[in-house]
Amino acid sequence: MAAQTEESDTAREQTKAEQDVDQVRQRAARDQKRLDSGAVTSPKDLENLQHEIASLAKRQSDLEDVVLEVMERRESAQERVTELTGRVESLQAKIGDATARRDAAAGEIDAEMATVTKERGVIAGTIPADLLKLYDKLREQQGGVGAARLYQRRCDGCRQELAITELNEVRSAAPDTVVRCENCRRILVRTPESGL
Secondary structure (H helix, E strand, O other): OHHHHHHHHHHHHHHHHHHHHHHHHHHHHHHHHHHOOOOOOOOOHHHHHHHHHHEEEEEEEEHHHHHHHHHHHHHHHHHHEEEEHHHHHHHHHHHHHHHHHHHHHHHHHHHHHHHHHHHHHHHHOOOOOHHHHHHHHHHHOOOOOOEEEEOOEEEEEOEEEEHHHHHHHHHHHOOOOOOOOOOOOOEEEEEEHHOO
16 A cells, blocks of 8 residues: 555656646747747847746756656556565465355354254263263363363373272263262263273
């Protein structure tokens, strides 16, 4: 935006400078025509007219230098606008690509969630209602994880190793008894790797 503003500002500046040159050129041409026509006969007026023509030539040269300097700045600004426009287009293409990949991933996640939710519904139907209610309550309290694996005497939920008395209680519990971690209160899932 700043580069485009600079380019348009220099374009206006160039137009103004070119108009100034044209005005000086037209005035000099008018004075030269008067001088060439022989309408001015007074030596003093002729001298003044020649002096003014010389002065206008100097002014025109100075203004043309200004025009050249402004043109160089405008060209530089145009190059900067072109470069930045290319970079913006490249970034927009990358954003478009990233957005498309994100949307595709979100679609896959939504499909997977629908499948898992359906599977969970089927499995939840086979679990006693009181155990499912406890699990859902713990899951809500524990950031989405209501049960954790007991792995090598350690709760995978809180990563704490169970005390020897807790381990003995878990060992002696019947296989269908619901056991919980004393630290995080999650339901412990016993496996052959539990270290019992």
